[in-house]
Amino acid sequence: MQALEDDLDDGDAPHMSLSLQTCQQMDLQDPLRPLRDLFDLPPGMIYLDGNSLGALPRATAARLQAVIQHEWGVGLIRSYNTAQWFDQPHILGDRLAPWLGAGAGEVLVTDTTSVNLFKVLSVAMAMAAQNSPGQRVLLSEVGNFPTDLYMAESVCAQHGWQLRCVQAAELDAHLSDEVGVLMLTHVNYRTGALWDMGHWSAKAHAVGAMAVWDLAHSAGAVPLALKADGADFAVGCGYKYLNGGPGAPAFVWAHPDHVHHAKQPLTGWWGHAQPFAFTPSYEPATGMGRFLCGSQSVLAMAALACGLDTFERSLPLGGMSALRQKSLALTDAFIGLVQTHCAGHGLVLETPLNPQQRGSQVSLSTQAGAYAMVQALIERGVVGDFRAGDPGRSEPDIMRFGFTPLYLGFEDVWRAVDHLRQVLDAGIWRAPRFAIPHPVT
Numbered sequence: 147m148q149a150l151e152d153d154l155d156d157g158d159a160p161h162m163s164l165s166l167q168t169c170q171q172m173d174l175q176d177p178l179r180p181l182r183d184l185f186d187l188p189p190g191m192i193y194l195d196g197n198s199l200g201a202l203p204r205a206t207a208a209r210l211q212a213v214i215q216h217e218w219g220v221g222l223i224r225s226y227n228t229a230q231w232f233d234q235p236h237i238l239g240d241r242l243a244p245w246l247g248a249g250a251g252e253v254l255v256t257d258t259t260s261v262n263l264f265k266v267l268s269v270a271m272a273m274a275a276q277n278s279p280g281q282r283v284l285l286s287e288v289g290n291f292p293t294d295l296y297m298a299e300s301v302c303a304q305h306g307w308q309l310r311c312v313q314a315a316e317l318d319a320h321l322s323d324e325v326g327v328l329m330l331t332h333v334n335y336r337t338g339a340l341w342d343m344g345h346w347s348a349k350a351h352a353v354g355a356m357a358v359w360d361l362a363h364s365a366g367a368v369p370l371a372l373k374a375d376g377a378d379f380a381v382g383c384g385y386k387y388l389n390g391g392p393g394a395p396a397f398v399w400a401h402p403d404h405v406h407h408a409k410q411p412l413t414g415w416w417g418h419a420q421p422f423a424f425t426p427s428y429e430p431a432t433g434m435g436r437f438l439c440g441s442q443s444v445l446a447m448a449a450l451a452c453g454l455d456t457f458e459r460s461l462p463l464g465g466m467s468a469l470r471q472k473s474l475a476l477t478d479a480f481i482g483l484v485q486t487h488c489a490g491h492g493l494v495l496e497t498p499l500n501p502q503q504r505g506s507q508v509s510l511s512t513q514a515g516a517y518a519m520v521q522a523l524i525e526r527g528v529v530g531d532f533r534a535g536d537p538g539r540s541e542p543d544i545m546r547f548g549f550t551p552l553y554l555g556f557e558d559v560w561r562a563v564d565h566l567r568q569v570l571d572a573g574i575w576r577a578p579r580f581a582i583p584h585p586v587t
């Protein structure tokens with residue numbers, strides 16, 4: 147954790163503070179700038195929550211209309227074949243694979259991240275029980291996203307394992323030969339801190355453990371190399387950086403060496419080797435298809451396909467490496483501007499300053515008022531979000547700002563910080579209406 151003021155006082159602030167004119171200039175020179183037009187954002191809004199729910203691609207509404215009217219309305223049941231409805235989990239998985247550092251046939255788009263985590267944890271534990279029978283601890287980070295820990299808790303209970311959650315800084319000390327599975331979320335949802343996947347997968351393997359990664363805040367946000375980095379299993383989210391829409395299907399990846407041993411427990415008919423043979427007993431499909439369970443939402447998959455289209459449009463402009471470069475330039479600019487314009491208000495930077503350890507978000511904490519500050523910003527059209535700390539205050543309340551290089555520019559960053567400055571300087575956030583709680587923050 148770094149106090150922003152301290153950075154300034156030390157005189158070693160590594161981040162430049164940009165002028166509005168410079169930001170506008172940077173937008174003009176940004177090769178990815180045209181991609182912004184692929185999205186339908188409300189005029190005047192600065193959307194810094196693409197890490198929670200990605201923006202709506204312009205093409206999605208018409209595409210869903212066509213799927214509904216033609217594929218469903220006219221094609222009816224035939225569309226499972228003629229419109230490739232049946233194959234969509236594989237087709238979308240193959241399109242997603244290059245963004246994850248995975249190969250064709252290795253990724254499946256289906257279900258939710260939580261459900262996919264249940265499948266891969268069950269498989270990883272069963273494999274660990276064979277390969278390293280005494281190692282019955284699932285190790286994770288205490289600051290991991292709650293659903294990951296909740297699912298791990300239940301799978302551990304079923305398998306008679308122990309779930310051990312430790313502070314990030316203590317992970318190394320706890321990665322002992324008791325551990326059978328290491329489960330990490332690659333980019334932490336609160337802080338935006340990025341684990342080194344290659345390093346920690348190798349460490350897990352060195353003690354005989356499997357490495358399971360959650361890519362919810364990584365897919366579409368940072369370069370990924372699942373296979374090269376030695377991951378065993380991965381899951382991730384379709385509605386965040388991938389712009390698949392609210393509740394979009396998630397994805398699951400298994401290392402090709404593991405697929406044939408993978409007996410996931412949700413043995414629904416879509417994961418059967420021959421679903422339409424209607425045999426009375428279960429036989430898993432040979433490839434990733436065995437990670438399917440039941441019927442998938444065709445409309446939701448069609449929306450996710452439009453989200454993937456927006457990424458593929460970046461390929462001639464440099465693809466993921468260009469997106470990453472811009473994402474880091476955006477988060478750098480934001481940090482530098484906050485350091486300069488919002489000093490003296492007790493904001494603390496929760497996100498690593500080192501770009502190699504940062505995802506595509508910046509989190510700021512405050513002792514008090516984070517919720518109201520976010521609400522005040524939202525009223526001004528600057529949409530970020532709020533995540534509560536824990537009751538013991540070992541984790542503070544934070545304001546989260548996601549930076550999506552597909553549709554954000556440097557002027558957006560400048561204006562967002564200028565709004566934050568006004569909200570803080572004039573104490574605008576103290577108005578009682580900003581303290582009213584909402585169910586989703």
Ligand SMILES: *Cc1c(COP(=O)(O)O)cnc(C)c1O
Pocket residue numbers: 258259260261291293294331335360362363383396
């Ligand atoms: C967003 C997120 C999820 C979401 O899980 P769903 O089951 O798709 O709702 C899971 N894990 C992490 C780390 C997340 O950030």
